[in-house]
Amino acid sequence: MTDRPTLPFGAFVAVDRALDIPDVLAEPVAAALKSWDAPEAARSVLYVDGDPEQADTAAFSAAYDVPLEVSANCVVVAAKRGGRTTLAACLALASTRVDVNSTVRKHLGARKASFAPMDTAVGATGMEYxxxxxxxxxxxWPLLIDAAVAATPFVLVGSGRRRGKLILPGRALAQLPGAEVLEGLAV
Structure with missing residues (x-):
């Protein structure tokens, strides 16, 4: 009998445990899964293949029958204070938007916060835009997670590449290094 994972949602041809296919993932993602100090959470992460041309949230959702309420976007934010810039990641459901100018700025103690430029986000993470x-x-890095994401039974997030996505329990995301779950991060 095989230990073949089942999908909680979506219309995908195949699903694999992300730990079983590290060569498909971006290097930082594969390394993080392998070394995650929450092995049960790491084992819960599923990988689904997808067309890189359909990687943007709305297109992916339509192409693979994934509700926006279970899709989460990870954005990189640059918070500035006194000549110092702090990069952080924010995770919010695709049906919402991250409150960068108020919640994120205040939480990070910054005078100004904005979405990081694409080159900065890609270069710093080692992942594809x-x-x-x-x-x-x-x-x-701080990882700010909207409470609604952590409360979602299963969430679809990027895989570090435009090809494919990851599905995992929302509560597992709260176990990632640097994770902080915040009420009102997204509006």
């Missing part, structure tokens, strides 16, 4: 995920972020 359109595939940035909370799994495998650089050491020391």
């Amino acid at each position: 359109g595939g940035i995920t909370p799994i495998g972020l650089p050491d020391g």
Whole structure:
């Protein structure tokens, strides 16, 4: 009998445990899954293949029958205070948007916060634009997760590449290094 995972949602041809296919994932994502100090959470992460041309949330949702309420976007934010810039990742359901100018700025103690430029986000994470995920972020980065994401039974996030996505329990995301679950992160 095989230990073949089942999908909680979506219309995908195949599903694999992400730990079983590290060569398909972006290097930081594969390394993070392998070394995650929550092995049960790491084992819960599923990988589903997808067309990189359909990687943007709305297109992916339509193409693979994934409700926006279970899709989460990971965005990189640059928070500035006194000449110092702190990069952080924020995770919110695709049906909402991250409150960068108020909640994120205040939480990070910054005078100004904005979405990081694409080149900065890609260079700092080692992931592809359109595939940035909370799994495998650089050491020391804050990971701000909207409470609604953590409360969602299963969530679809990027895989570190434009090709494919990851599905995992929302509660597992709260176990990632640097994770902080915040009420009102997204509006």
